Amino acid sequence: MASGSSVAQTWISSFPTPSPSRPLRDPQRADDEGIEIHGGSTGGGGGEFSFSIGDGVAEAGVFLTWKDLSVSVAARRVGAVSILHDVTGYANPGEILAIMGPSGCGKSTLLDALAGRLGSGMTQKGDILINGQKQKLAFGTSAYVTQDDVLMTTLTVREAVCYSAQLQLPDSMSTPAKRARAEATMREMGLAAAMDTRIGGGLDSAAAYHVVHRIARLARRERMTVVAAVHQPGSEVFDLFDRLCLLAYGSTVFFGPAPAAAEFFASNGFACLSLRNPSDHYLRTINKDFDTDKEEEELEPNSRSASEAIEILVKAYRSSLNSQQAIEQIAKIKDQLLGTERSLGEEEESSKLHDSVTGAHKKILCEHVHGYYWLRFAVYIALCLCLGTIFYDVGHSFGSIQARVSMLMFIAAFLTFMAIGGFPSFVEDMKIFGRERLNGHYGATAFTIANTLSAAPYLALISVIPGALAYYLVGLRSSPEHFLYFVLVLFMCMMLVEGLMMIVASVVPDFLMGIITGAGIQGVMMLNGGFFRLPHDLPKPVWRYPVYYISFHKYANQGFYKNEFLGMVFPSAGGNGTVTGEEVLRDVWQVEMGYSKWVDLGILFGMAVLYRLMFLGIVKLAEKVKPKIKSLMAMPPEMENHVGV
Numbered sequence: 001m002a003s004g005s006s007v008a009q010t011w012i013s014s015f016p017t018p019s020p021s022r023p024l025r026d027p028q029r030a031d032d033e034g035i036e037i038h039g040g041s042t043g044g045g046g047g048e049f050s051f052s053i054g055d056g057v058a059e060a061g062v063f064l065t066w067k068d069l070s071v072s073v074a075a076r077r078v079g080a081v082s083i084l085h086d087v088t089g090y091a092n093p094g095e096i097l098a099i100m101g102p103s104g105c106g107k108s109t110l111l112d113a114l115a116g117r118l119g120s121g122m123t124q125k126g127d128i129l130i131n132g133q134k135q136k137l138a139f140g141t142s143a144y145v146t147q148d149d150v151l152m153t154t155l156t157v158r159e160a161v162c163y164s165a166q167l168q169l170p171d172s173m174s175t176p177a178k179r180a181r182a183e184a185t186m187r188e189m190g191l192a193a194a195m196d197t198r199i200g201g202g203l204d205s206a207a208a209y210h211v212v213h214r215i216a217r218l219a220r221r222e223r224m225t226v227v228a229a230v231h232q233p234g235s236e237v238f239d240l241f242d243r244l245c246l247l248a249y250g251s252t253v254f255f256g257p258a259p260a261a262a263e264f265f266a267s268n269g270f271a272c273l274s275l276r277n278p279s280d281h282y283l284r285t286i287n288k289d290f291d292t293d294k295e296e297e298e299l300e301p302n303s304r305s306a307s308e309a310i311e312i313l314v315k316a317y318r319s320s321l322n323s324q325q326a327i328e329q330i331a332k333i334k335d336q337l338l339g340t341e342r343s344l345g346e347e348e349e350s351s352k353l354h355d356s357v358t359g360a361h362k363k364i365l366c367e368h369v370h371g372y373y374w375l376r377f378a379v380y381i382a383l384c385l386c387l388g389t390i391f392y393d394v395g396h397s398f399g400s401i402q403a404r405v406s407m408l409m410f411i412a413a414f415l416t417f418m419a420i421g422g423f424p425s426f427v428e429d430m431k432i433f434g435r436e437r438l439n440g441h442y443g444a445t446a447f448t449i450a451n452t453l454s455a456a457p458y459l460a461l462i463s464v465i466p467g468a469l470a471y472y473l474v475g476l477r478s479s480p481e482h483f484l485y486f487v488l489v490l491f492m493c494m495m496l497v498e499g500l501m502m503i504v505a506s507v508v509p510d511f512l513m514g515i516i517t518g519a520g521i522q523g524v525m526m527l528n529g530g531f532f533r534l535p536h537d538l539p540k541p542v543w544r545y546p547v548y549y550i551s552f553h554k555y556a557n558q559g560f561y562k563n564e565f566l567g568m569v570f571p572s573a574g575g576n577g578t579v580t581g582e583e584v585l586r587d588v589w590q591v592e593m594g595y596s597k598w599v600d601l602g603i604l605f606g607m608a609v610l611y612r613l614m615f616l617g618i619v620k621l622a623e624k625v626k627p628k629i630k631s632l633m634a635m636p637p638e639m640e641n642h643v644g645v
Contacts, residue, residue, distance in 0.1 A: 061093020529553025
């Protein structure tokens with residue numbers, strides 16, 4: 001769909017949550033809103049919405065207030081840089097508060113502060129109260145969806161919303177109740193006809209109006225507290241906002257009823273023309289990015305610059321009736337709710353096992369059912385058929401020794417190499433994980449378990465069916481024990497490489513660079529696996545110690561070789577005698593015979609576990625280190641011009 005004017009960057013809203021003391025209403029009604037509402041892009045850059053602050057307490061709703069809120073960030077060279085300073089405001093149940101301002105004015109920072117999501121490099125001062133108290137947002141009653149929200153585009157609308165309900169709503173709700181809640185939400189948002197449609201692109205301006213209108217209606221009916229950071233809404237959308245918080249480079253230009261902004265601007269010499277969109281007028285007045293435009297100055301010689309306008313408006317607001325009313329309202333909310341025990345409480349969190357299983361089911365549905373893994377499966381079938389027919393019935397001649405080794409090496413190296421095809425999926429998983437972790441859905445541990453659970457059945461299927469085609473067409477050892485070992489080694493190699501690609505995805509988020517990196521790592525391991533260059537011939541520095549011993553191909557190849565050759569006898573090269581499989585392994589392929597093939601399998605299993613633990617450690621470390629690195633590397637452009645007036 002064509003993109004209209006940019007409407008929503010992030011939304012905040014409250015909604016009722018079920019509890020034993022507060023039963024669910026009729027699930028067929030749309031009154032029971034309790035999950036994220038995902039909209040499409042509403043601007044050129046895309047815009048998703050719905051950050052929610054929960055209710056869960058009586059019917060009065062949630063009162064959100066902030067007073068003298070200041071946020072600064074540690075930056076290189078210049079020290080602490082102020083992003084917000086002395087911002088004051090409130091959001092009432094049943095209303096939509098729109099936060100507007102030029103790019104870089106602090107809209108997102110204000111929402112992050114209200115949601116408790118500021119980075120570790122940021123410093124916050126001032127009071128943020130929920131229902132008159134300092135308390136955290138309870139799990140299951142809040143959600144946060146940013147402008148660049150990531151959704152699995154292979155899921156349908158119904159699947160995406162239902163899985164969001166499974167992760168967001170507490171375990172005390174039954175699965176049918178969660179599904180009913182999701183269905184009601186989709187109907188209320190006008191998505192009934194699109195429930196079984198794949199998630200697509202953005203909203204046009206007309207659709208944006210209807211979405212915001214429905215959210216406004218929900219807010220009034222359900223006493224939801226909605227806060228939206230918006231860019232440039234159309235006039236019809238702007239009319240739906242109850243209150244307006246207008247920011248200019250960290251300072252409050254106006255806070256109050258949205259219709260009152262026109263009078264405030266006019267009384268200070270910046271009247272909005274009758275046919276002009278009010279939001280466009282406000283933003284144009286306080287956007288000083290184009291103050292140096294001399295051509296515009298020539299066209300309007302008597303007009304004030306945006307810097308002058310901001311200075312006038314900020315000073316005027318501080319002494320205005322709107323500012324005084326905001327301060328009085330915050331004090332009134334605090335006094336009325338003080339001692340009333342209107343705490344959100346601690347909503348029941350779903351267990352890590354529940355989150356892991358739900359996440360795995362979601363990934364299985366997204367990738368397995370909707371075709372991505374089935375395409376890979378078809379490619380594996382075709383490759384194994386090619387492999388089986390090329391090496392068909394190798395027999396037991398002396399020449400079959402080389403054929404068996406080559407076929408087994410191909411299985412261990414190139415079939416597992418194809419796992420890099422799933423790298424783009426891993427990158428998307430990381431983005432989605434980042435969103436769902438911040439929303440409190442699940443952490444790094446549950447995410448790692450979910451990926452493992454989702455990959456295991458598919459990789460087992462690949463190991464058994466395509467593997468069996470190649471194994472029996474070639475004519476390898478036919479006993480069940482030998483085939484079982486072959487399948488287990490192939491399965492462990494697949495799991496191991498998927499874990500390796502997860503590590504690469506967590507370090508190299510760009511999918512093209514990630515594919516190159518993953519292919520390079522596997523290529524080096526393959527070269528040092530003992531086939532292309534025999535172990536004793538590898539240069540000892542680096543290539544034999546340590547690369548040869550940390551390459552999983554070493555253990556896969558040797559496990560396959562021991563499984564196939566031990567107990568077999570072949571005619572010698574000249575036909576005058578025989579050679580045992582053990583002699584072939586020891587003297588020709590330099591296989592380490594001091595331990596059994598099961599040790600090789602155990603090492604592969606340990607490496608598969610280690611790679612996933614490494615992935616988990618990297619993700620957890622990134623959560624702590626990335627904000628610090630960003631703050632140290634911050635280079636605020638012209639902050640002395642953008643922050644403060």
